[in-house]
Amino acid sequence: MGNISHLKFLKDKKYLSTLVGLIIFMFLNIGCSRSDKNESNREKPNIILVMIDNVGFPEIGINGNDLVKTPNLDHFASEGIQFSRFYSNPMCAPTRASLMTGRYHYRTGVIHTSRGGAKMFGDELTIAELLKNDGYTTGIFGKWHLGDNYPMRPQDQGFDEMLIHKSGRLGQVPDAPNTYINPKLWENGEFVQKKGYCTDLFFDAANNFIKKNQDTPFFIYLPTNIAHTDKHVGLEVPEKYSAPYIEKGLDKNIATVCGMLDNFDENFGGLIDNLNSLKLRDNTLIIFLSDDGNVRLNKGNFKGEGYASPYDGSLKVPCFIQWPGHFQGGVRLGHIASHIDILPTLLDVTGTIVPSNLQIDGVSLLPLLEGKVENWPDRTLFLQCHRGMTPHRYQNSAVITERFKLISYPGTFEERQLVTSHDNPELELYDIPADPVEKNNLAEQYPDELAKLRLAYDSWFDDVKSTRQFSPGLIHLGSEAENPSYLCRYQDGTYINQKPTGWPVFIERQGKYVFTINRGESLGKGELCVQFDSTYVTQFLDQGETQAIFQLPEGKVHLNVWVKDEGEDFVPRPDEDKIGDVIIEFLKDN
Numbered sequence: 001m002g003n004i005s006h007l008k009f010l011k012d013k014k015y016l017s018t019l020v021g022l023i024i025f026m027f028l029n030i031g032c033s034r035s036d037k038n039e040s041n042r043e044k045p046n047i048i049l050v051m052i053d054n055v056g057f058p059e060i061g062i063n064g065n066d067l068v069k070t071p072n073l074d075h076f077a078s079e080g081i082q083f084s085r086f087y088s089n090p091m092c093a094p095t096r097a098s099l100m101t102g103r104y105h106y107r108t109g110v111i112h113t114s115r116g117g118a119k120m121f122g123d124e125l126t127i128a129e130l131l132k133n134d135g136y137t138t139g140i141f142g143k144w145h146l147g148d149n150y151p152m153r154p155q156d157q158g159f160d161e162m163l164i165h166k167s168g169r170l171g172q173v174p175d176a177p178n179t180y181i182n183p184k185l186w187e188n189g190e191f192v193q194k195k196g197y198c199t200d201l202f203f204d205a206a207n208n209f210i211k212k213n214q215d216t217p218f219f220i221y222l223p224t225n226i227a228h229t230d231k232h233v234g235l236e237v238p239e240k241y242s243a244p245y246i247e248k249g250l251d252k253n254i255a256t257v258c259g260m261l262d263n264f265d266e267n268f269g270g271l272i273d274n275l276n277s278l279k280l281r282d283n284t285l286i287i288f289l290s291d292d293g294n295v296r297l298n299k300g301n302f303k304g305e306g307y308a309s310p311y312d313g314s315l316k317v318p319c320f321i322q323w324p325g326h327f328q329g330g331v332r333l334g335h336i337a338s339h340i341d342i343l344p345t346l347l348d349v350t351g352t353i354v355p356s357n358l359q360i361d362g363v364s365l366l367p368l369l370e371g372k373v374e375n376w377p378d379r380t381l382f383l384q385c386h387r388g389m390t391p392h393r394y395q396n397s398a399v400i401t402e403r404f405k406l407i408s409y410p411g412t413f414e415e416r417q418l419v420t421s422h423d424n425p426e427l428e429l430y431d432i433p434a435d436p437v438e439k440n441n442l443a444e445q446y447p448d449e450l451a452k453l454r455l456a457y458d459s460w461f462d463d464v465k466s467t468r469q470f471s472p473g474l475i476h477l478g479s480e481a482e483n484p485s486y487l488c489r490y491q492d493g494t495y496i497n498q499k500p501t502g503w504p505v506f507i508e509r510q511g512k513y514v515f516t517i518n519r520g521e522s523l524g525k526g527e528l529c530v531q532f533d534s535t536y537v538t539q540f541l542d543q544g545e546t547q548a549i550f551q552l553p554e555g556k557v558h559l560n561v562w563v564k565d566e567g568e569d570f571v572p573r574p575d576e577d578k579i580g581d582v583i584i585e586f587l588k589d590n
Contacts, residue, residue: 044135044217044350045323046284048206048271049127049342051099051221052264053092053143053228056293057316059261067245067254067297068261072269073288073320079329080286080322081369085432087400088292088339090307090314091385092168093118093145095291095339096223100126100146100157102343102360104382106464109473110146111389113168116494116503119473122151125358127343128158131219134352139209140164141202142223148174148492149475150482155189159221163187163205167491170198170225173578174488180226180236197238199224199260203267207274214278222271223291226260229253237263257297282324285349287342290317303438308385308413310398311438315383323349327369336402338381341365359467378402380453382460388416389494391470393461394425399453404446405430405438406453416498427454471504474556477584478509484585487561490576494558499572500580502531502560510554511590516547519563520579526565532557538564549587 057063061070062077089095093113094105101108101124108124111117128138139161140154148166150156164186171178175191178184180198184191194201206222229235235252241259246252268288275281293314294307303311319337321327340362347354348364367373384397394408395418407428412418420426429443429450443450475492477485487493493500515528527538528548539548541563561582564570573580 045326046210046218046220046280047131047136047346047350048220048222048284048286049099049346050268050271050286050288051142051223052288052290053223053225054292054294055227055261055290055318056313057318059297060318063318065261065297067250068258070261070265072265072272076268076272076286076288076322077318077320080320081327081329081331081333083319083321083337084332084334085336086289086317086319086338087315087336087381087383088290088317089383089385090292090294090309092143092228092291094385096143096145097124098339098361099291099342100124100128102127102340102362104340104361104460104464106384106391106470107359107361107467109468109471111391111470111472112385112387113145114491115389115500116472116492117389118145118147118168119149119475119492120146120152120157121468121473122147122156122476124157125355126157127346128154128219128221130158130343130347130352130354131350132158132160134350136217136219136350137161137213138219138221139206139213140221140223141205141209142221143168143170143225143228144223147473147475148488149485150479151476152473153482156481161188161209163202165198165225167488169228173490173576174486174581176578181238197263199226199263199267203271207271210274210280211278214280224264226264227257229257254297261297285321285323285326285346287319287321289319289339289342291339293317308396310383310385310396310407310410312432312436315398315400321369323369328371331371333368335368335376336379336381336400337365337368338362338383340381345369380456382457385413386416386418387414389470389472390416391461391465392418392420393422394420394427394457397457399457399460400432401453403431403433404449404453405432406450406457407438408454408457425454429453474504474506477505477507477513477552477559478511478586484514484583487559487582487584488578489573489580489582495574498574500574501572502558504556505559506556507552507554509586509590510552512549512587513552514547514549514585514587515561516583516585517561517563518578518581519546520577522563522565524565526563529560529562529564529570531560 059065060073062074091113093110097105097108097110097120109121132138138159140159141163144154144164145168154162166175182195183198184193206220235256237256237259241262242255245255245258275284293316344360344362344364345366348366381400386395396413397408399406409426427443428441430438487503489500493503523544525543526541528541529538530550
């Protein structure tokens with residue numbers, strides 16, 4: 001069955017009807033020659049999806065950035081289609097899950113960004129898988145952030161080639177220590193030392209991929225890790241980019257972010273030049289957007305600037321699209337659109353078969369992009385984000401329509417134990433076209449609209465909860481696809497009251513497993529402790545030992561592993577480091 005057997009939905013009984021439909025489709029097309037199919041593939045557009053990290057709507061020059069000029073992006077936007085109200089989730093991993101699947105992130109197993117919350121279930125279907133099945137060659141170059149273990153990795157989710165970093169930041173565990181300049185990156189499954197600046201490396205890899213695959217349709221996902229920074233890592237850019245801003249008297253951190261955008265814009269221009277030189281520009285659909293709107297450079301334009309707010313300063317992002325000869329340029333669209341719309345739009349463009357039982361939350365924007373719709377129907381978008389693995393109803397959320405925007409419990413992003421009221425929740429209402437900076441709360445003036453949007457939110461929350469009950473994706477142990485498996489405590493383990501409690505896993509094969517734990521500098525005598533669900537077992541560790549063998553059952557379990565040093569009480573370690581990380585290997589000679 002060729003590539004069709006690759007799709008995971010064919011392995012599940014609930015998709016039997018889809019399988020039957022595909023078999024019928026294959027028989028109806030059995031007379032097509034190989035050359036006919038190749039010719040058909042050549043007519044499909046190449047697709048490049050470029051996503052920058054933590055860059056808000058006004059931080060691109062054409063949208064009002066008064067610090068950084070982005071001439072290549074500005075030119076691309078002015079000659080293409082610009083969205084004036086494009087929304088994404090104000091957190092990295094949730095946006096990426098929705099972008100790849102066309103589904104709200106709560107359906108996918110992704111709850112937030114770390115501590116067990118950024119693991120997408122392996123049975124989720126991605127753009128890459130669907131396009132690969134339709135004859136595309138696929139590549140990812142940059143930040144994945146949807147799981148670092150099988151079956152969540154890019155190579156498990158439809159990507160043929162990859163150059164990525166793990167976790168949510170370049171330099172974060174499990175790849176720490178690392179740097180933006182001369183980083184170590186994962187290249188097709190191998191951890192390799194690279195020379196150069198991270199953004200240059202990702203764009204160079206994409207350009208090489210284009211040259212290598214120019215004779216077949218390709219899909220490139222290019223999600224850079226810049227300009228994601230924090231006080232620990234990420235404030236790195238070659239000096240030639242930041243120096244001009246420092247000379248202007250800007251703070252070094254702000255100057256670094258400005259330099260990152262300069263470098264990105266330069267690379268984006270190089271990508272366009274590469275397509276032009278290969279005469280691929282007219283048959284390449286390019287989308288540029290950001291994963292969230294963390295405004296830092298051009299403050300004062302929106303309410304909620306900063307991080308993870310339900311106001312437009314965090315939710316509203318730039319989105320520019322070009323497909324020369326197919327989409328008219330110089331167009332600015334004011335309709336609301338979102339990250340969940342990218343997948344259905346691309347599949348509509350390519351005519352790719354979509355499983356009939358696959359629930360997609362987004363809509364195809366193709367009629368808008370082609371200028372074929374005069375009366376685009378009103379729709380409702382839902383966005384919510386928070387820390388912790390338990391989504392609370394109404395917490396830090398937004399409901400968006402063409403006119404109104406409902407906000408509930410703003411500023412509660414960090415509150416893991418938030419108690420919200422179902423009878424009398426904290427709600428705000430804004431008329432966005434009339435009040436784009438969200439200054440005038442109209443909740444009292446429009447009680448009917450408030451009630452309608454609240455009811456829509458309640459239905460949405462119940463619906464997305466019913467998909468997986470807000471459970472995270474499962475790491476598989478003992479798989480032929482990944483053995484051994486590296487379990488990162490901070491990024492992938494679950495936490496209760498900010499203390500690690502282990503990993504939800506699926507053990508594919510019962511038998512003996514070798515456990516190797518990172519003990520840090522504590523290498524005295526002790527016990528290696530393993531708990532899976534209610535079963536608790538230990539093995540003695542002599543001084544300096546870090547390894548022991550345990551028997552594990554097959555199936556889904558909650559696995560916890562730790563070391564109890566002799567004569568000391570065990571204290572769970574919440575710190576963001578590698579101590580407590582575990583390598584687990586299935587012994588094939590069981």
